[in-house]
Amino acid sequence: MAFKESGRIKPFTDKIWLASPTMHGLEATYMMEAYETNWMSTIGKNINEIETQIAEFVGVRYAVALSSGTAALHLATRLAGEHLYGQSQPNTGTLQNRVVLASDMTFAASINPIAYENGEAVFIDTENDTWNMDPIALEKAFQFYPDAKLVVIAHLYGTPGKVQELKQICDRHGALIVEDAAESFGAKYLLNGKWTETGSLGNFNCISFNGNKIITGSCGGMFLTDSKDDANKVRKWSTQSREAAHWYQHEETGYNYRMSNVIAGVVRGQLPFLQAHIDQKKAIYNRYKEGFKELPIKMNPFDGEKSIPNFWLSCMTIDEEAMCRQVRDDYTALYFPETGKSCPTEILETLAKYNIEGRPIWKPMHSQPIYRNHAFITAKGNGRGQSNAYINGDKVQDVGIDIFNRGLCLPSDNKMTIDQQEIVIELVKACFQ
Numbered sequence: 001m002a003f004k005e006s007g008r009i010k011p012f013t014d015k016i017w018l019a020s021p022t023m024h025g026l027e028a029t030y031m032m033e034a035y036e037t038n039w040m041s042t043i044g045k046n047i048n049e050i051e052t053q054i055a056e057f058v059g060v061r062y063a064v065a066l067s068s069g070t071a072a073l074h075l076a077t078r079l080a081g082e083h084l085y086g087q088s089q090p091n092t093g094t095l096q097n098r099v100v101l102a103s104d105m106t107f108a109a110s111i112n113p114i115a116y117e118n119g120e121a122v123f124i125d126t127e128n129d130t131w132n133m134d135p136i137a138l139e140k141a142f143q144f145y146p147d148a149k150l151v152v153i154a155h156l157y158g159t160p161g162k163v164q165e166l167k168q169i170c171d172r173h174g175a176l177i178v179e180d181a182a183e184s185f186g187a188k189y190l191l192n193g194k195w196t197e198t199g200s201l202g203n204f205n206c207i208s209f210n211g212n213k214i215i216t217g218s219c220g221g222m223f224l225t226d227s228k229d230d231a232n233k234v235r236k237w238s239t240q241s242r243e244a245a246h247w248y249q250h251e252e253t254g255y256n257y258r259m260s261n262v263i264a265g266v267v268r269g270q271l272p273f274l275q276a277h278i279d280q281k282k283a284i285y286n287r288y289k290e291g292f293k294e295l296p297i298k299m300n301p302f303d304g305e306k307s308i309p310n311f312w313l314s315c316m317t318i319d320e321e322a323m324c325r326q327v328r329d330d331y332t333a334l335y336f337p338e339t340g341k342s343c344p345t346e347i348l349e350t351l352a353k354y355n356i357e358g359r360p361i362w363k364p365m366h367s368q369p370i371y372r373n374h375a376f377i378t379a380k381g382n383g384r385g386q387s388n389a390y391i392n393g394d395k396v397q398d399v400g401i402d403i404f405n406r407g408l409c410l411p412s413d414n415k416m417t418i419d420q421q422e423i424v425i426e427l428v429k430a431c432f433q
């Protein structure tokens with residue numbers, strides 16, 4: 001026996017979401033302003049306003065509003081490649097034949113831009129304190145790849161990683177950083193004794209306004225920088241790389257990546273509510289923490305002295321000894337119910353039965369079919385081919401896969417009520433019967 005519930009709890013009529021958009025009304029005002037003034041384009045007041053407001057909030061000089069966080073990451077990565085290795089031909093990327101060291105526990109959009117630019121991602125394992133790139137593994141990676149000059153760092157689920165350590169290592173090796181703050185807008189990190197916003201911690205910084213993020217434009221993203229030249233370059237590339245001629249003249253590959261003024265209206269309307277959203281997400285996280293305190297469960301960790309997360313997603317892991325057996329292939333999962341134990345598959349299936357959305361932990365990049373043949377570096381060194389058929393119990397260290405196996409993302413929607421969350425907690429508890 002595992003999941004046991006008396007039948008008192010009924011499935012929700014309206015689905016409880018993982019993280020859905022939360023609108024306040026002001027968004028419609030600014031969208032309508034774009035409509036009524038006919039700035040239904042990729043220029044207009046909403047774009048100018050959010051670029052100014054967000055640059056000021058994050059503490060950078062320039063912000064460039066783009067169509068998505070992925071577009072921001074692509075142009076940031078391309079620009080980093082150009083700074084490091086020079087301009088590329090139109091038929092090659094700026095990272096051709098170059099290795100880029102990258103976060104392993106992240107969403108694919110952090111990594112794919114390396115491939116768009118023909119680079120080769122090498123994945124760096126995760127630490128257990130914040131679920132982000134492990135500085136020890138990064139240092140090891142520079143021993144394997146002393147020529148690496150670019151590092152892509154994400155802050156998973158809105159929790160800043162060990163930025164100070166990672167930056168020091170990058171500085172020592174003369175490497176630049178692309179910071180993927182898509183999930184962590186509004187989260188802060190204590191850098192050199194000063195609270196600093198994520199989105200300003202790298203050399204090329206990105207945020208996202210995807211519909212599931214802490215604030216949203218329905219879609220959209222932003223490139224953030226202190227460099228006027230970099231901001232101008234990204235703005236140029238994002239608007240088809242037009243040159244200063246009367247006709248369409250092009251010397252560089254261009255993209256249609258600029259944000260729409262209508263989308264910018266939604267972002268503009270959301271901005272005043274950023275802190276309210278963070279407060280709601282923090283309350284959700286703390287309620288889960290309290291609700292699970294008698295269970296063999298840990299919440300996604302953060303460094304309370306050096307960071308203030310935005311608590312975008314509440315996640316949990318099950319203690320190893322309380323895990324029932326679970327097997328996963330690339331597409332399906334099975335588990336063996338056991339008294340007093342559970343696993344992410346059982347919990348996610350249970351929640352789904354009650355019309356509640358949870359999600360597995362982001363599957364680490366080094367284990368994704370598309371990147372499975374790429375190098376993977378752990379705190380111990382090479383993460384590939386380290387077990388030995390002739391040595392018993394020779395377990396390969398892989399923090400990311402361990403979190404993936406034992407963890408899951410809990411419903412973290414701002415609009416979830418306390419009563420609804422209590423039911424989610426009760427259902428999780430029931431899985432450990």
Ligand SMILES: Cc1ncc(COP(=O)(O)O)c(C=O)c1O
Binds near residue numbers: 071107109110182221
């Ligand atoms: C870590 C991370 N990076 C990048 C992205 C891509 O952002 P977008 O969906 O705005 O393209 C996302 C989410 O979507 C993300 O979670």
